[in-house]
Amino acid sequence: MSALSTITDGIVKRNPTFVLILGMCPTLGTTSSALTGMSMGLATLAVLLCSNMAISAIRKIVPDAVRIPVFIIVIASFVTVLEMIMQAWLPALYSALGIFIPLIVVNCILLGRAEAFASKNDVLLSACDGIGIGTGFTLALTAIGTVRELLGNGSVFGLQLFDSSFGALVFVLAPGAFIVLGFLIALFNYLRHA
Amino acid sequence: MKSTLTTMTLSLTGIALAVGAILGVVHYATEKPIEQAVAKAKDAAMGEILPPFDSYAAGETDSEELTLYTATKDGQQVGYAVDTYSDNGFGGRIGIVAGFDTAGVLTGYRVMSHAETPGLGAKMDEWFRESGTGHDVIGSSAPLKVTKDGGDVDAITGATITSRAFAEAINKAREALPQKR
Amino acid sequence: MLEYLSIIITAIFVNNIVFSQFLGICPFIGVSKNLDSAVGMGLAVTFVMAVATAATWLLQHYVLLPLGLGYVQTIAFILVIAVLVQMLEIIMKKSSPGLYAALGVFLPLITTNCAVLGVAIIVAQKDFAFVHSIVYAVATALGFTLALIVFAGIRMQLDMVDVPRPMRGVPIALVTAGILALAFMGFSGLSL
Numbered sequence: 001m002s003a004l005s006t007i008t009d010g011i012v013k014r015n016p017t018f019v020l021i022l023g024m025c026p027t028l029g030t031t032s033s034a035l036t037g038m039s040m041g042l043a044t045l046a047v048l049l050c051s052n053m054a055i056s057a058i059r060k061i062v063p064d065a066v067r068i069p070v071f072i073i074v075i076a077s078f079v080t081v082l083e084m085i086m087q088a089w090l091p092a093l094y095s096a097l098g099i100f101i102p103l104i105v106v107n108c109i110l111l112g113r114a115e116a117f118a119s120k121n122d123v124l125l126s127a128c129d130g131i132g133i134g135t136g137f138t139l140a141l142t143a144i145g146t147v148r149e150l151l152g153n154g155s156v157f158g159l160q161l162f163d164s165s166f167g168a169l170v171f172v173l174a175p176g177a178f179i180v181l182g183f184l185i186a187l188f189n190y191l192r193h194a
Numbered sequence: 195m196k197s198t199l200t201t202m203t204l205s206l207t208g209i210a211l212a213v214g215a216i217l218g219v220v221h222y223a224t225e226k227p228i229e230q231a232v233a234k235a236k237d238a239a240m241g242e243i244l245p246p247f248d249s250y251a252a253g254e255t256d257s258e259e260l261t262l263y264t265a266t267k268d269g270q271q272v273g274y275a276v277d278t279y280s281d282n283g284f285g286g287r288i289g290i291v292a293g294f295d296t297a298g299v300l301t302g303y304r305v306m307s308h309a310e311t312p313g314l315g316a317k318m319d320e321w322f323r324e325s326g327t328g329h330d331v332i333g334s335s336a337p338l339k340v341t342k343d344g345g346d347v348d349a350i351t352g353a354t355i356t357s358r359a360f361a362e363a364i365n366k367a368r369e370a371l372p373q374k375r
Numbered sequence: 376m377l378e379y380l381s382i383i384i385t386a387i388f389v390n391n392i393v394f395s396q397f398l399g400i401c402p403f404i405g406v407s408k409n410l411d412s413a414v415g416m417g418l419a420v421t422f423v424m425a426v427a428t429a430a431t432w433l434l435q436h437y438v439l440l441p442l443g444l445g446y447v448q449t450i451a452f453i454l455v456i457a458v459l460v461q462m463l464e465i466i467m468k469k470s471s472p473g474l475y476a477a478l479g480v481f482l483p484l485i486t487t488n489c490a491v492l493g494v495a496i497i498v499a500q501k502d503f504a505f506v507h508s509i510v511y512a513v514a515t516a517l518g519f520t521l522a523l524i525v526f527a528g529i530r531m532q533l534d535m536v537d538v539p540r541p542m543r544g545v546p547i548a549l550v551t552a553g554i555l556a557l558a559f560m561g562f563s564g565l566s567l
Contacts, residue, residue, distance in 0.1 A: 021545050024404060025489045029397035032314070062205050065197035070209055072457055072486075076450035077213045081220045084446060088227035091235065096316060098309040102449040102496055106489040108401055173314065173352050174395050175556040182542075182549030190541035213450070221446050284390070286500040309500060352560075355390075 003128045010132020016109045017140035017181075018188035023109040026100045027141060028177040034157045037145025039093055040100060041138025043082060047104050048113060048137075049130035050078045055118040056126035071114040076105045109137065140184075147180050148172060235306060236291065240265070243293030243302030244273045253372070260370045271296055276367035280359035283308060284315050288359050292367040299335045303364065315356030322347070322360060337365045379510050386514035392490055393522040394556040399490030403523060404548060406481070413527035417520025419481040421513060423463065424491050427456050428512035431495040432505055452495050457486045490519055526552065 016022045026044070031037035054074050062070050083101055086094040094101065104110065113133055118126040146156055152171035154162040170176050240250055244265045253264035253274065261277040273295045280288050289307035294300055305319040322331045329348040331338055338361035339345020342354055349357035392398050399420070406416045431452050439445055464482045467475040485491060494515050498508040529551055538547050 021404065022401070024400035025397050025493075028400060058209075062209075063197035063201045066202050066206055069454075069457060070205065072453060073209055073213055073450065076453050077217060080217055080447060080449050083449065084220050084224040084228070088224040088231055091228075091231045095307055095309070099493060099496055099500075103398075103489045103493055105449055105453050106487045106492050108487055111487060169351055170557070173560065174397070175553040175560065177397065178549045178553030178556055182546045182553065185549065186539075186541045186546035189546070193541070217447060217450075281501060286497060287502070 003125060006125055006128040007132035007135070010129060010134070011136040011139065012192075014133065015136040015140060015188070016133050017137060017144075018185050019192075020109075020112075021185070022112060023107045023137065024181075025103060026107065027144065028174075028181060030097055030100050031141055031145040031148055031177060031180075032172050033149040033153070033155075034142055034145040036096055037141035038138060040097055041134070041141040043086075043097065043101060044104055044107060044109070045131070045134030045138055047075065047078045047082055048110055048134045049127060051075045051110055052113055052118040052126040052130035053123050054078070055114045056121060056123045059119045067119065068111075068115075071111060071119075072105070075110050075114070079104045109133065144177075144180055144184060147184065148176055151180075152176060239291050239304035239306065240275055240293075243291060243304055244275055245293075245295055245301055247272050250275065260367065262370055262372075273301060274371055276370050278363045278367035278370070280363040280366070282355070282362060283359040284310050284353065284355045288318075288356070288363060290360070290363045290367070292364050294368070294371055297335070298368065298371055300332055300364065300368075302332060310353065310356050315350065315353040317350055317353070318356055318360050321350050331364070337361075337368065379507075382507070382510055383514040383517075386511055387518040387521060388559065388562040391518045391522055391559050391562075392494075392515050393519060394552075394559040396493070398493040399488055399519050402481075402484060402488055402490075403519075403526065403552070404545060406484075407523055407527040407530055407548075409531060410524065410527045412481075413523040414520075415478055416481045416484075417516075417523050419478040420485060420488065420490065420519055421516035422478075423456075423460060423482075423485050424494055424512045424516040425509060426463070427459055427491050428495055428498055428508050429505075430455050430459055432498060432503075432508050435499050448496070448499065452499075453486075453492055456491055456495070460486050490515070522555075526555065529555070 010016075014020060017027055023044070026040050030040040051071075051074055055071055058070075058074075079102060082104070083094070086101065113129060117129045121129070148171045150156050150161065152167045152169055152173075154160060154164045154167045168176075171180060240263070244250070245267075247265035247267045250263045250265040253262045263275040263277075264271055265273045265275060273293060275291055275293045278290050278292055280290075286309045287307070288305065288310070291304050291306055292300060293302040303322070308316065308318075310316045310318065322329055324330055325332070327348070328341075328346075329350075331347055338347050340347050340349040340354065340357045340361060342349060343358070345361070347357070347361060386392075390396060393400065393403050402416055402420070406412050434451060434455055435448070439448060439451060444451075460482055464475075464479065467479065467482075494512050498511060503511060526548075530548060533547060533551065542550075
């Protein structure tokens with residue numbers, strides 16, 4: 001398993017959103033626009049990269065019986081660090097993403113990658129896995145955000161393509177999140193098996 | 195690694211110490227920038243919501259929970275800003291600074307903190323000052339009420355709760371203004 | 376009393392945790408394939424959410440805030456929840472094997488159920504009083520249970536339908552959830 005294939009696997013074959021169906025809460029909750037979706041993806045990517053590397057580095061000195069609590073502590077501390085950094089230097093983004101930043105702690109992607117990958121592989125490979133899965137997650141969230149913002153508000157990344165009064169507001173609201181995600185997973189399934 | 199009581203205790207203690215140290219350091223490093231970010235946002239907000247002024251300072255108010263600032267230009271009072279809030283937002287507390295001129299007319303507002311839904315309630319920072327709409331509240335001098343409750347302010351589409359909380363915060367600020375004597 | 380009734384109705388229908396707050400989606404999709412497990416999961420979450428909210432409320436107001444440690448909220452809350460779930464599992468196994476047989480398998484899943492941590496954080500943010508917090512937590516959990524049961528009922532019917540291949544499984548479930556969310560939006564007109 002090379003470093004490069006670990007990264008691409010995370011984006012396509014093991015895409016956390018479209019294939020593994022993990023981390024659904026932020027996927028639905030923060031994708032009302034392309035920008036917030038992408039920011040959430042990048043925030044998760046940052047925590048995943050750090051936690052994967054840290055867990056891989058300490059994997060040999062952590063007793064099996066307490067490894068899950070240790071993983072949770074490591075992930076939670078990186079999330080707390082991210083929270084403080086965002087409050088200090090990106091306050092607007094921090095308030096836009098709201099409760100979903102502290103909730104990165106319980107994003108199943110992080111604990112899942114820690115258990116399934118980082119606790120079994122070396123630091124470099126775990127970093128690649130973090131980058132791959134994180135990028136896959138970011139791309140997925142950006143895609144969902146783009147579709148919802150376009151259909152609901154007529155814009156992409158804030159760039160107005162048609163007047164927002166032609167948008168169907170339902171796509172920005174809760175039901176649109178579920179429906180867009182459903183159809184995007186179906187599209188991904190179709191393309192993968194085509 | 196094998197799990198014995200010793201290794202488990204050692205590793206958990208070790209990780210707790212390491213994490214505590216890291217968090218302490220980061221908290222120490224970000225404490226000042228967080229305060230500065232808040233202060234900077236406040237200065238920027240004051241400039242936007244008040245009539246032109248030279249300086250502002252905390253002023254006196256009857257209200258016990260809200261902070262009132264008096265803005266002056268050339269020694270003359272030109273307006274008030276009130277640090278107000280509502281706890282009835284969709285995602286908890288909404289913090290707003292509201293600006294008034296000396297006659298009590300709303301001259302502007304800025305949402306400072308909130309946890310409302312992105313794309314919905316989060317739109318309140320622009321929504322209530324889009325001029326020429328049914329939801330422009332700048333220039334109002336009476337208590338605000340959304341149309342669903344029999345008032346004349348159009349709520350944000352899909353975010354009535356946020357809109358109600360917004361009106362509540364602004365009204366609370368208005369009540370904290372010094373009474374005309 | 377009327378105040379609490381309004382909190383309960385709002386938390387269950389108007390601000391349903393699954394359909395309008397997007398929390399607890401993983402178990403909502405994962406454990407809603409049949410009615411029995413939906414009921415079990417719902418009850419387990421209700422139980423844990425009530426206990427966890429009480430514990431984190433006490434932690435927040437008697438330890439973190441007095442010590443000025445508000446910034447470690449996230450990590451402290453998740454640890455309390457993890458320990459609590461583990462303890463509940465042990466106690467339940469010893470004291471009521473019947474209950475354990477029914478709910479036991481769902482307990483480990485609950486630590487990473489973002490609804491539990493989410494409610495604890497929301498309660499801390501909104502600065503609710505103690506009783507208010509517990510009422511809110513239980514009502515939110517009941518809303519979660521309702522969503523899970525309704526959805527499980529629909530999914531059992533969905534199994535018998537001929538769905539286009541790429542839409543099978545999760546995609547069609549999500550679209551169905553979207554339509555349910557649309558229905559739940561009707562409750563937002565309730566003025567309480």
